[in-house]
Amino acid sequence: MSNLQKALNKPGRRANSAVVMGAILGDEGKGRITDELTSYFLKKFNKVVVYRDNGGANAGHTISMNGKKIGLHQIGSGILQKGCVVVLGKGMVIHPIDLLEEIKEIKKVFEFKQLPAKLMIDEMAVLNLDTHRAFEMALKEGKGSSLGSKAATGRGIAPSYADVLYRFPLRLRDLYRENWKELFKEHYQRYNSWIKGMGIDMKEITVRRFGKGEMVIGSERIFLKNIEAIRDELKQYVYFIFEKAQAVGLDQR
Numbered sequence: 001m002s003n004l005q006k007a008l009n010k011p012g013r014r015a016n017s018a019v020v021m022g023a024i025l026g027d028e029g030k031g032r033i034t035d036e037l038t039s040y041f042l043k044k045f046n047k048v049v050v051y052r053d054n055g056g057a058n059a060g061h062t063i064s065m066n067g068k069k070i071g072l073h074q075i076g077s078g079i080l081q082k083g084c085v086v087v088l089g090k091g092m093v094i095h096p097i098d099l100l101e102e103i104k105e106i107k108k109v110f111e112f113k114q115l116p117a118k119l120m121i122d123e124m125a126v127l128n129l130d131t132h133r134a135f136e137m138a139l140k141e142g143k144g145s146s147l148g149s150k151a152a153t154g155r156g157i158a159p160s161y162a163d164v165l166y167r168f169p170l171r172l173r174d175l176y177r178e179n180w181k182e183l184f185k186e187h188y189q190r191y192n193s194w195i196k197g198m199g200i201d202m203k204e205i206t207v208r209r210f211g212k213g214e215m216v217i218g219s220e221r222i223f224l225k226n227i228e229a230i231r232d233e234l235k236q237y238v239y240f241i242f243e244k245a246q247a248v249g250l251d252q253r
Contacts, residue, residue: 004036016045031061034077042083049085050078050117056093056128057210058155070109073210074099075119079106084117087241093128093160094121094172096234097226098210105211122241123173126164130217130226131191132156133207138195154208172238175231184227188220 008018018037022028034050041048061072065080074094078084088094106115133156140152152158163169168190174183195202206214217223 004033004040008040016041031059031063031072031077034061035063035080038078038081038084042081047083047085048078048081049087050076051087051089052076052092053089054091056155056157056160057095057098058153058157065110068109070106072106073102075102075106079115079117079119080110082116086117086119088119088121088125090122090124090241092122093126093132093157095128095155095210096172096175096230097130100230100233101210101212119237120239120241121172121237123171123238124241125172126160127170127172127174128156128160129170129187130156130207130215130223131188131202132159132163134202134205134217135159135191135195137205137207138198138200138202141200156207175227176235176238180227180231181224184224185220188223192220 008015018041020030020034020037022030038048038050057073059073061077062069063072063077063080064070072079074088074092076086076088079086103115103119106112133154136152136156136159137154140154160169168187170183170187174180177183192202195205202217203219205217207217209215
C-alpha cells in the first residue's frame with residue numbers, strides 16, 4: 001500500500017473526498033497529486049468530481065498520460081480521465097480565450113476528439129481579460145512601477161479579483177447577456193482610462209496568451225471582436241452550478 005493510500009485509509013477520515021492545497025508559494029506538485037487522487041477515487045467509486053475553487057491562468061499543473069505530458073493552467077487535473085467531472089468554480093478568474101486554447105492543446109497532445117472528462121464552468125466565475133493583463137503590465141512598466149507589481153506574473157490575476165472587491169466584475173454569465181457588448185465596452189473604456197493615467201496607451205501593450213506568445217491588446221473594436229469570436233464555442237461548458245449566500249456582503253469572490 002502506497003503512502004497516499006495509507007493516508008486516505010486512516011481511521012476516522014472521510015473516505016470519499018480529499019483537499020489538495022498549497023501551503024507556501026506554489027510548485028508543490030498539487031497537479032500531480034490531484035491526478036493520482038483522481039485515479040485512486042475512480043478505481044474505488046467510478047465517478048469523481050475535481051473542483052478547482054480559486055486562482056487562474058498563473059497556475060502550472062503538469063500531468064502525463066502514455067508518455068505524453070502537458071502543463072495545465074486553468075483546467076483542473078483529472079481532465080484526462082474518463083468518469084471524472086472537472087469543475088472550474090465561482091472563485092476562479094478565467095481567461096476565456098486562453099481556456100479554449102488550452103482545451104485545443106489537450107486534444108492535440110493526446111489525440112482526443114473529445115475531452116475524456118466532463119468540463120463544467122460555474123457561470124459565476126469571474127472573467128480575466130486582456131485588459132487585466134494590460135493593467136498589470138502597466139503597473140510593472142509605467143509610472144506606477146515604483147508602487148510594486150514587480151513579482152506579478154503578467155496574467156492579470158490580481159486586477160481580476162480587484163474588480164470583485166470594487167463591485168464591478170464581469171462574470172462568465174455576462175458573455176451571454178443581451179447587452180454583453182455594452183458591458184464589455186464599458187469595461188474596456190474603464191481600464192483604458194486607468195492605464196492612460198499612467199502615461200501608457202493600452203492599445204499598444206503586449207500581453208501573453210496561451211500558446212500564442214505575446215500579442216498586442218489592440219483597440220476596443222478588436223477587443224470586442226475577440227470576445228464575440230469565442231462566445232458560442234465556450235457556451236457548451238457553462239453551467240449554473242450553485243449559489244451561496246452570506247449576510248454581510250464581504251465575500252470578495
